[in-house]
Amino acid sequence: MPEPSTPRDLRLDFFRGVALIFIFVDHIPENFLSYFTLEAFGFFDAAEVFIFISGFTAALVYGRRLVEKGAVYATAQVLRRAWQLYVAHVFLFVIFIAEVSYTVTTFKNPMYNEEMRVADFLGEPHVAVVQALLLQFQPTFLDILPLYILMLVIFPVVLLSMRRHPLLLLLPSAVLYVAVQLLGMAVPAYPEGHVWYFNPLAWQFLFISAALLGYAQTVGWRHIPLPRAIRRVLYPAAAVIFAAACLIKLSWTIHGVWEPFPGLFLKQLWPINKSNLSPLRLVPFYALVVLVATLLSREARFLRGATARPLVLCGQQSLEIFCLSIVLSLLAHFILTEYGASVPMQLAVNVAGIAIMCLTAWMIAWYKAVDRMPALHAAAAARQSSDGIAE
Amino acid sequence: MNRRGLLRAAATVGLAFFGAPPARAEHECEVPPEMMQVAVKLPHLAARLRAHEPVNIVAIGGASTTGTAAGSPDLAYPHRLQLALAKLFPDAPITVVNKGVPRQSTRQMVGRFATDVTPEDPILVVWETGISDAVRGIEVDEFTSALQAGIDDIKNRSIDILLVDMQFSRSTATVIDFERYLTALHRVAEVNEVYAFPRYEMMRYWSEQNVFNFDEVAADERARLAARVYDCIGHQLAHAIGLAVQ
Numbered sequence: 001m002p003e004p005s006t007p008r009d010l011r012l013d014f015f016r017g018v019a020l021i022f023i024f025v026d027h028i029p030e031n032f033l034s035y036f037t038l039e040a041f042g043f044f045d046a047a048e049v050f051i052f053i054s055g056f057t058a059a060l061v062y063g064r065r066l067v068e069k070g071a072v073y074a075t076a077q078v079l080r081r082a083w084q085l086y087v088a089h090v091f092l093f094v095i096f097i098a099e100v101s102y103t104v105t106t107f108k109n110p111m112y113n114e115e116m117r118v119a120d121f122l123g124e125p126h127v128a129v130v131q132a133l134l135l136q137f138q139p140t141f142l143d144i145l146p147l148y149i150l151m152l153v154i155f156p157v158v159l160l161s162m163r164r165h166p167l168l169l170l171l172p173s174a175v176l177y178v179a180v181q182l183l184g185m186a187v188p189a190y191p192e193g194h195v196w197y198f199n200p201l202a203w204q205f206l207f208i209s210a211a212l213l214g215y216a217q218t219v220g221w222r223h224i225p226l227p228r229a230i231r232r233v234l235y236p237a238a239a240v241i242f243a244a245a246c247l248i249k250l251s252w253t254i255h256g257v258w259e260p261f262p263g264l265f266l267k268q269l270w271p272i273n274k275s276n277l278s279p280l281r282l283v284p285f286y287a288l289v290v291l292v293a294t295l296l297s298r299e300a301r302f303l304r305g306a307t308a309r310p311l312v313l314c315g316q317q318s319l320e321i322f323c324l325s326i327v328l329s330l331l332a333h334f335i336l337t338e339y340g341a342s343v344p345m346q347l348a349v350n351v352a353g354i355a356i357m358c359l360t361a362w363m364i365a366w367y368k369a370v371d372r373m374p375a376l377h378a379a380a381a382a383r384q385s386s387d388g389i390a391e
Numbered sequence: 392m393n394r395r396g397l398l399r400a401a402a403t404v405g406l407a408f409f410g411a412p413p414a415r416a417e418h419e420c421e422v423p424p425e426m427m428q429v430a431v432k433l434p435h436l437a438a439r440l441r442a443h444e445p446v447n448i449v450a451i452g453g454a455s456t457t458g459t460a461a462g463s464p465d466l467a468y469p470h471r472l473q474l475a476l477a478k479l480f481p482d483a484p485i486t487v488v489n490k491g492v493p494r495q496s497t498r499q500m501v502g503r504f505a506t507d508v509t510p511e512d513p514i515l516v517v518w519e520t521g522i523s524d525a526v527r528g529i530e531v532d533e534f535t536s537a538l539q540a541g542i543d544d545i546k547n548r549s550i551d552i553l554l555v556d557m558q559f560s561r562s563t564a565t566v567i568d569f570e571r572y573l574t575a576l577h578r579v580a581e582v583n584e585v586y587a588f589p590r591y592e593m594m595r596y597w598s599e600q601n602v603f604n605f606d607e608v609a610a611d612e613r614a615r616l617a618a619r620v621y622d623c624i625g626h627q628l629a630h631a632i633g634l635a636v637q
Contacts, residue, residue, distance in 0.1 A: 029568045029569070099566065100566060110608060110616060110617045140528050140568060191527075193496070193498075194527075194528075194530075195533075256578075266578075270582060271535045271536075271575070271578075271579075275530055275533075333568070337561055337565045338561075338565065
């Protein structure tokens with residue numbers, strides 16, 4: 001998403017980078033480092049962060065295109081991005097097939113022979129591959145990109161209705177979300193009996209509400225029109241909600257490791273539905289958004305510092321780094337099950353994976369910067385300075 | 392890692408400290424005592440056993456309940472469980488009925504309760520599940536809600552229930568993420584105060600201690616290996632049930 005004209009909100013890149021690292025760590029089964037990700041102390045996880053920031057930035061970038069260059073151009077650009085995501089999804093699918101076919105053909109365990117049917121779809125490739133191309137076949141880990149692609153495909157309509165009136169968009173979106181919570185509709189997937197893991201009918205609300213916030217910033221609505229009374233309680237309420245949710249979830253995590261520690265409200269609140277984005281996930285997440293937006297200024301110096309730099313770079317190259325993180329977590333899982341999962345080994349695999357992600361992000365950023373060099377020189381001459389790699 | 396992971400670590404440390412467990416001629420598949428903690432009771436079964444009345448148990452599950460890999464239903468774990476229970480409780484006639492059907496999801500098994508479980512008039516249901524859900528990548532939320540529906544169904548009929556979690560295999564674990572399903576199954580059990588038999592952790596322990604090697608077996612040895620493992624599972628399960636009716 002090239003955006004050289006205004007200073008970029010590095011908070012978006014930073015937290016998207018953090019989410020990508022968490023996605024990598026959480027996708028490795030039985031990984032002790034996952035005790036230190038959002039999942040351990042939040043009712044939500046990196047998926048919410050990823051979808052929220054994606055919706056927000058989509059509105060920032062394409063909202064500006066809409067204002068500057070009109071609806072047709074903005075639509076073309078959104079669809080081009082959706083196409084890139086689609087290609088990435090198909091690429092990941094091919095890797096998945098390679099991995100499964102290899103494992104299944106080298107499989108000898110007698111007690112699992114009958115049940116080891118992950119590769120059933122290889123028996124009907126004419127159906128499975130077509131279903132994958134239609135985004136209807138979503139093996140584990142290959143479920144969040146289809147949601148993102150679908151959201152981008154409908155995004156031109158989202159943009160145009162936002163321009164008309166925000167409520168024109170927010171109301172139907174919220175009604176649909178509430179309907180899913182009450183009625184539990186889902187979108188069927190392949191093979192029969194499966195549904196979209198990230199139920200788009202529910203998750204659209206997160207994406208669209210985030211887009212609305214992003215659009216508000218683009219067109220310079222100074223403040224979201226909220227009565228002062230609500231404004232005054234918003235931050236304290238967010239702090240209380242988030243802290244309470246953290247406390248409860250943390251108690252569950254500790255309880256999971258050490259049984260005598262009580263899991264607070266475990267019987268009342270568990271399980272919390274992720275497919276349908278339960279309000280128990282959504283509300284504390286938005287509380288966190290309010291807190292971060294209040295407490296961390298977009299000018300914060302630390303965002304430009306060396307510590308934040310690798311994460312910011314990962315967040316800026318999010319599609320490439322996301323695909324890489326999926327491949328790396330599969331690889332890490334393989335290494336840990338084949339060569340032992342001792343704590344030092346786990347640590348080594350995690351550190352190596354994160355280092356590879358950061359290095360790759362740095363290389364891509366470097367390459368893109370060099371690629372853009374002449375333009376940058378011209379711009380620098382005109383404007384005298386430019387800030388960081390604007391991607 | 393989670394509670395099961397810690398348990399495993401504790402077991403390994405325990406072994407290192409005390410040396411190998413005393414060899415018992417009785418069974419090749421001892422497990423560390425931490426793995427056999429049973430905090431939940433089976434009140435209906437306990438009452439039956441105290442009264443020395445006939446006991447019917449239904450084992451519902453997937454391919455590892457059917458036991459085809461061992462070659463005969465007599466070698467499957469439900470039958471081994473029946474034999475082991477008969478030794479533990481000689482005064483009550485105990486029957487374990489095998490209702491395994493391969494490759495069914497948890498939801499499909501719940502659909503089978505009305506025809507396969509209730510007509511047998513059991514006092515205990517042993518529900519072995521989760522493998523197909525994990526292998527087929529059924530959503531964990533859906534797996535959880537199906538488990539809950541099944542447990543409610545059985546409990547509402549005043550029948551005791553216990554869960555048996557998945558089988559361990561290193562080569563399977565490489566492509567399938569069992570952890571989320573294991574965590575969900577054990578948490579459902581806890582929330583409902585139902586015992587979950589840690590088959591996965593046990594088999595992993597045996598695999599790591601080289602009691603069994605599940606992944607490199609000569610073709611003609613496979614059925615015999617399966618039979619030995621099913622026998623161990625039946626034996627340990629009987630032991631756990633014994634603790635739950637004390």
